[in-house]
Amino acid sequence: MTIKEIKELLNNGVSEEEFAALKNDPRSGVQKLLTTYKRKQELLLKKKEQFLSRFQYERRFWKNSQLVAGVDEVGRGPLAGPVVTAAVIIDENFDLIDVNDSKKLSPKRRLELYPKILEKAVSVGIGIKNAQVIDEINIYEADRLAMAEAVKNLDRKPDALLVDAMDVPIAIPQIKLIKGDAKSNSIAAASIVAKVFRDKLMDDYDALYPQYKFSKNAGYGTKDHLDALNKFGPTPIHRKSFEPIKSMLN
Template sequence: MTIKEVKELLAGNPTPDQLAALASDPRTGVQKLLLAYQRRMLKLKKKQQDFAARFEYEKRFWADGKVVAGIDEVGRGPLAGPIVTCAVILDENFDLLDVNDSKKLTPKRRRELYPQILAKAVDVSIGVGSPALIDRINVGQADLLAMKQAVEGLKNMPDELLVDAMKIPIAIPQTKLIKGDSKSNSIAAASIVAKVFRDNLMDDYAKLYPAYNFNKNAGYGTADHLAALKEFGPTPIHRKTFAPVSDFY
């Protein structure tokens, strides 16, 4: 085999006999390709093991025939824009290995996974806590109501909720997990969908209010955002109760 043919073989699914033959090939180029393949397989195995571990909690409930939803939110800290929450129901056929805590993924990878999660999940629902709601009842309570909204929007009502360290005001049993988006694939999937959904929303707001660069700062208090706020004042999507926005009222 030529080096090019070896490379093509290792890019696919070589058999044990083929790998054994390559291991005895004296060419340096072949050995380098084989070593790279072995490293790639070790990395894949670790990813598969971690993915399986993040289904630990779901499997406990699946074993009893229960439907489990993972819940997460994004947007508690920004000065502008809503809180967005998401509820996701997965089953044992879900196989997107890269689904993990959204903060561990690049924006590009999150956007790639977003439609794949929507396609492979059993059910997905979004909840939104508007800036006006946040100002009226505070960000923590708005977050809980938006989570409740997301759960109630599911077509398949779950028997159990996996929640990232929150207690949602709804009569469904809940398991609270600290840093749940790194412990549960359901919560991780919800975190990705919520993040991309909110980012897309802030991209749209950036077109309405271009001076604030919402497409780059997502409403957080970055230097460019604060400079625009000082020059032009708050927009209708700013949170009036959040400093320094509150200084304008």
């Protein structure tokens, strides 16, 4: 086979016997391909092992045929826009090994995973609390209420919740995990869903208020955003209890 043909063969995956046979090929180009292939396989195996290890909390409930939902949020820190939460129930058949803490994934990868999560999940619920609610009851309490809303919007009631460092005001047993999106695939899936959903909302707000560049900053206090605030003042989606907006209005 030509080196190009061998490269295509490796891209499609080879058996141990085929790999062993290729190792006898004296061409340096083939040996470089094999080295790269082996490294990729080792990284893939490590990723699969890490993915399987992130089911440790879910398995406690699955072994008793119980449903458990992962819950996470995005948008606590921005100056504008809502806080968005997601609750996601997955089962033993969930096999999206690239699902991980949304902050570790590129925007492109999150967008690719979003519809796949919706397809593979047993149930997905979204919760949203806008700037007015945040100003009225504070961001922490708004976040908690949004999480409860996400759980209530599931079309299957979970027996328990896995929550990223929060407690949800709902009468369902909960396990609070610090940095839970790196420890639980359910929470990681929820973090991706919430992030993509909120980013789309901020893209829509960008069309309404283009001077603030919400599609680029997602409502966070970047220089462009702060410059626009100083020039144009706050919009209805800005959080008036957050600085520097609070001082602008006094």
